[in-house]
Amino acid sequence: MALKSPRFASNAALQNAARSAPPIRRGANGQHVAAIQQAFIDLGLGMAISTKKAGKADGIFGGETESRVWQFQARMGLTRDGIVGRDTMAKLDELLPTAGPPPKPLPPAKMTHKINVHMRSIDNPTVPEFTQLKVMEEIYAQYLIRVDVLTGQSVGLTPGEQFTLNIVDGDCKWDQVSDEQRLLQNSGSNQGVGVNDIVVYFATVLREKNGETLQGCAGHAPTRPAVMIAASATDKTTMAHEVCHVLLSSSFTPVHVGEDANLMCSAPMCTGQPAYLSVAQLNRVFASKLLHKL
Incomplete structure (x- = not known):
């Protein structure tokens, strides 16, 4: 042609x-x-x-x-x-038949898939939950993916649980959780959560065994898709980043990339506005059972 x-x-x-x-x-x-x-x-x-x-x-x-x-x-x-x-x-x-402006704009994007999300909070994050949600919606909408928040609530903890979960200890590992991470992810907050839904927990402090603190972690039990976000997290893409880890699954490599504007960047801050995904990442995301076709 x-x-x-x-x-x-x-x-x-x-x-x-x-x-x-x-x-x-x-x-x-x-x-x-x-x-x-x-x-x-x-x-x-x-x-x-x-x-x-x-x-x-x-x-x-x-x-x-x-x-x-x-x-x-x-x-x-x-x-x-x-x-x-x-x-x-x-x-x-x-x-674009001419060198000038296009005769008409692209038609509005029509979402083709969705992610079901449940939000649970035990602390007020530095970057508010709905600010992170808005950024996540913008990032995924680029790829015709809608983010549906099905439920949202504060997690009711006993005084003992509140003390235990003030700092959530445990290394961030795939397909396994520490006792404290399990307590957070089982703390009376699973009502209405489907097996292919993702639960986002806004915790207080996430600390690994070596003392390093994390902005977020996608470690979860194999049958319980979930992420944890530290209240101190300052990157607005943290929620979108951790949810993408779950969509990509534990077998996807590389886990992080050296492109600051990519959503799965290895830097402390992902700078894309909005952050983007590579075709390899998108292929895996669209193969996830956690992505629902509209």
Whole structure:
């Protein structure tokens, strides 16, 4: 297929991509990538990271660009592989027939899946629960995933339990919990929780055996999907990050990545606004039984 839009037609790499010979993928860079990034910007898919340094598309096909390709493909009903090949270029060529503004914006995104969440609190977090929830909703909505909070309540503890759970000790490990973590996750807070729902516990202090404190932990019993968020957590993405650990499951690697803007970043703060996920991460998320089709 020969491209017709003056945005793309004169670029040989884009013409080759329109024949998937070869397609354009993560790791590429140059004016052809910048043209694709600008197309997404004009269609309303923001590229905050890729435009941060120069104020315009940087032409680097990194994590953010891969994520936007996936989002565009999902909204257009195309194969969601994060690669710009024949079908993706054909749709861009159709939607952007001129070098000027697009004739019409993309249709509103329609959610295709949902996550069922239950929120439980034993302390008031530094970043309020509903602030973290709003950030989580924004992150997952990029991928047509809706976050449904089915129930929310303060956890009623006895004086003895309150004392015990003032600091929740135990290393953050997959598929197992410490006695204190088990006490928190069993503290009369499981009413109405389905087997494929995720419970988010806002605790006080999460401390590992070596004395290190954590912002959050996705360690839980195998049949009880749950995460714990420390009241002192300062990263607004903590809830979204820990829930994503559960969706990815204990077998997914790498657990964390060295991209600060990725939701599963290894840095203390994930800087994406909103944070993004890679195609590999998305493939695993969409295979999770905890993701419900609408």
